[in-house]
Amino acid sequence: MLNFEIKERIPNALGRAGIIKTTHGDIETPAFIPVGTKATVKALTPEQVREYVGAQAFLANTYHLYLQPGMDIMRASGGLRKFMNWPGPTFTDSGGFQAFSLGNVSGKRKSKFGVVDETISNGGQANTYSSWTRPLVPPLRRDSGLLLGLGLLTSASEMSKRSKYSPAQEENDITNSMAKIDDAGVTFKSVIDGSTHHFSPEKSIDIQVAIGADIIFVLDECAPPDADREYQMRALERTAMWAEHSLEYWKKTKRADPNNYQSLFGIIQGGRYEDLRKLSAETIGKMDFDGFGIGGTFDKGDVSKAVNVVCQELPEGKPRHLLGIGELEDMIMAIENGIDTFDCVAPTRIARNGSAYISGGKRINILNAPFRNDFAPVDEKCSCYTCMNYSRAYIAHLFRAKEMLGATLLSIHNLHFVVDFVAKARRAIVEGDFSHFKDDFLKSLHS
Ligand SMILES: [Zn+2]
Structure with missing residues (x-):
């Protein structure tokens, strides 16, 4: 255990x-x-x-x-x-989230709705996502035993109402759909080479x-x-x-x-x-x-x-x-x-775009003009390696010069900021002071 x-x-x-x-x-x-x-x-x-x-x-x-x-x-x-x-x-x-959400991006046109692809299903049970957008409702399984057992599906009429879903609503070419789900798992196409894979x-x-x-x-x-x-x-x-x-x-x-x-x-x-x-x-x-x-x-x-x-x-x-x-x-x-x-992924993703957290929970973008000659650290109150050693002006320069060290320094700062923020929340819980910590943070965030 x-x-x-x-x-x-x-x-x-x-x-x-x-x-x-x-x-x-x-x-x-x-x-x-x-x-x-x-x-x-x-x-x-x-x-x-x-x-x-x-x-x-x-x-x-x-x-x-x-x-x-x-x-x-x-x-x-x-x-x-x-x-x-x-x-x-x-x-x-x-791996499921990516198989579902990335399974449709191997260069083909995305369609607006997911569709039900009866041809690849086990008894009509497949769902097909053609993009990360609203799907049409697939027919429910006749033997939805688990949900019935849980009291969610109680009436036969409700079941039959659901089963009236009509494929005529489909307006898309199902071959555009790359991630297919049935009871056995998810079948999807690789984002790298378009090859087909299956996760059970x-x-x-x-x-x-x-x-x-x-x-x-x-x-x-x-x-x-x-x-x-x-x-x-x-x-x-x-x-x-x-x-x-x-x-x-x-x-x-x-x-x-x-x-x-x-x-x-x-x-x-x-x-x-x-x-x-x-x-x-x-x-x-x-x-x-x-x-x-x-x-x-x-x-x-x-x-x-x-x-x-x-x-x-x-x-x-x-x-x-x-x-x-x-x-x-x-x-x-x-x-x-x-x-x-x-x-x-947010702290590192936004860092690579030049965005940095500052105390109080707000963000700055290092590419904004005033930071070109701002020799203060990214965040005055931060004790991270980046803030102890480098200025906003230097990091702004790295980003403008497209030097990869810029992304490294801001990723260190952002990750440290978030890891430290949660560690402070932990300390506040241990010290019996969490409600103050939360109130102070929300006040400064919304000020
Ligand atoms: Zn820092």
């Missing part, structure tokens, strides 16, 4: 400070986990990520490593940590075993952010089924090695629908996972309630990871409502 200790709680809230103990080191939580998509946090050496950023762990991406360098190389390398000289804990996602729940685990991260996630169906309720229900049902298969497979085959224990996290879905998120958390939360990831897209300002509803249903003694949240305000709200770890 993964060892997770709760050290202190936020009074009258679900938030907590704790320690996740992995085979390769501890993670003090709450913690921000930088993203190293292709076994590298972009523009930084692993040593910089550890020493200058202060990151305790990072999250790599299964989809990208599967396609490049591929599983043979990953196995031969001895795993992610050896391959990239990172001594600490690591996470990998399941079991295969996602096999790939993540080859990569060898300490914390790995089950394959889930990531419905497009604006998918409607019926689509979300189907995605939720499939996600629950895949979770069961993953857990079974994991227990049978991979779980026994105490020297290289990989923790399997289930994933909660449900899109924007509160009751579906709650249902997903109830269902997945009962399964014997080491921890849980919360996926999906949230409306602005919706994070605290969405996370609260889910965390109320999850077992208290297991860690919870929020996938892909990068706004500081959202992080504070998520921490208060019971999230232990986050990952997001």
Whole structure:
């Protein structure tokens, strides 16, 4: 089992400070986990990520490593940590999100709607995403046993109403669609060469075993952010089924090695629908996972309630990871409502565009004219390597001269800023002062 200790709680809230103990080191939580998509946090050496950023762990991406360098190389390398000289804990996602969202970009025209492609389905059960936009509603399975069992689909008339979906609504050429989902998994095209691949729940685990991260996630169906309720229900049902298969497979085959224990996290879905998120958390939360990831897209300002509803249903003694949240305000709200770890590409992505966080949570863009002769650090109050040694003017010069060191220096600053921000939130929880920390931050952010 993964060892997770709760050290202190936020009074009258679900938030907590704790320690996740992995085979390769501890993670003090709450913690921000930088993203190293292709076994590298972009523009930084692993040593910089550890020493200058202060990151305790990072999250790599299964989809990208599967396609490049591929599983043979990953196995031969001895795993992610050896391959990239990172001594600490690591996470990998399941690869599902990218398979769904990137599976359609191999040079063909994107169509506006997802369509139901009966020809590749098992009994008409496939969903097809042709772009990350609103899908049409696919026909529900006749044997939607799980949802029926959960009381979600109670009436036969409701079922038959749903099954009246007509393919005549389809207006797109289905050959444009590159990511296809059925009960067996997701079939998608490589972003690198357009070749076709398939992820099943079991295969996602096999790939993540080859990569060898300490914390790995089950394959889930990531419905497009604006998918409607019926689509979300189907995605939720499939996600629950895949979770069961993953857990079974994991227990049978991979779980026994105490020297290289990989923790399997289930994933909660449900899109924007509160009751579906709650249902997903109830269902997945009962399964014997080491921890849980919360996926999906949230409306602005919706994070605290969405996370609260889910965390109320999850077992208290297991860690919870929020996938892909990068706004500081959202992080504070998520921490208060019971999230232990986050990952997001935002700090490094915006850094490469010249954007930097400053104290109070606002941002500056280093390419703005006044910074050309501004010899102050990026942020006066920041103690990072970049701010201790370099000026805004120097970094502005590097960006204007298209020198890659500019992206490196700003990535160090932004990642340090976010990692440190979450570490301060942790300290505030431990010292019983979280509500002040939160109020002060929100005041300065909105001033
Ligand atoms: Zn700094």
